[in-house]
Every structure is written in structure tokens, then in C-alpha cells.
Amino acid sequence: MSLINESITVWMSPAGAPVRLVWRSRRFRVTDTPTPLTKALSLPDELLQFLTHPPKPVAAWRCQGTADDGTSLVFDIQHDDGRGSWQLLRAYD
Incomplete structure (x- = not known):
């Protein structure tokens, strides 16, 4: 596993x-x-009803990706709402 934290396109x-x-x-x-x-x-839950702006769940995924050369990796990716872009958090061989 490698910690990456780089911007990616999804x-x-x-x-x-x-x-x-x-x-x-x-x-x-x-x-x-x-x-x-x-x-x-x-x-x-009983506290969430009093918040006008409750925290949003984090949009994150783990997925296996395969490149054109057959290399397969597992990726942990997360959408950064502040930047409006996706971040690669980790990559696994």
C-alpha cells in the first residue's frame, strides 16, 4: 500500500x-x-435535527482499476468538494 494523496480524474x-x-x-x-x-x-440522530447544515458523508470509493497493459491496482479515491476534484488517497499493488 502506498499513501498517495494526488489529484486524479474520475x-x-x-x-x-x-x-x-x-x-x-x-x-x-x-x-x-x-x-x-x-x-x-x-x-x-436526535442532535442532527437541530443542525441547519449537518455534515455531509464523505464520497469515497475503493475500486480495482486495470490499465491497457493489464496492470491492476486497487485505489481508494475521495471527492474533495472544496476543490471540486477527486483525490487518490491510496494505491495497492
């Missing part, structure tokens, strides 16, 4: 799951079912 399906990504000028097609890594809110 294409999403109409259902909202990643289908393709580009990292370091290499294209990876998602070749297995992506797993959502959404954090649960840490506040109790």
Missing part, C-alpha cells in the same frame, strides 16, 4: 460509481464492483 456511471480514472497519465478502467467507503455521521 468518470462516474449514471448511478454515481466510478468507471474509469486517470492517474499519472495512465488510464485505468474499473474492472470490479466498486465499494463505497462512506463515513457514517458521528453525531446522534
Whole structure:
């Protein structure tokens, strides 16, 4: 596992799951079912009703991507709403 934290480009399906990504000028097609890594809110439900702007769950995914040369890696990716871009958090061989 390598901690990366780099910007990447991600294409999403109409259902909202990643289908393709580009990292370091290499294209990876998602070749297995992506797993959502959404954090649960840490506040109790009875407190959330009093917040005017409750925290949003984190949009994050773990997916296997395969490059054109057959190289397959597993990626943890997260959308950064502040930047409006995707971040690669980790890559696994």
C-alpha cells in the first residue's frame, strides 16, 4: 500500500460509481464492483435535527482499476468538494 494523496480524474456511471480514472497519465478502467467507503455521521440522530447544515458523508470509493497493459491496482479515491476534484488517497499493488 502506498499513501498517495494526488489529484486524479474520475468518470462516474449514471448511478454515481466510478468507471474509469486517470492517474499519472495512465488510464485505468474499473474492472470490479466498486465499494463505497462512506463515513457514517458521528453525531446522534436526535442532535442532527437541530443542525441547519449537518455534515455531509464523505464520497469515497475503493475500486480495482486495470490499465491497457493489464496492470491492476486497487485505489481508494475521495471527492474533495472544496476543490471540486477527486483525490487518490491510496494505491495497492
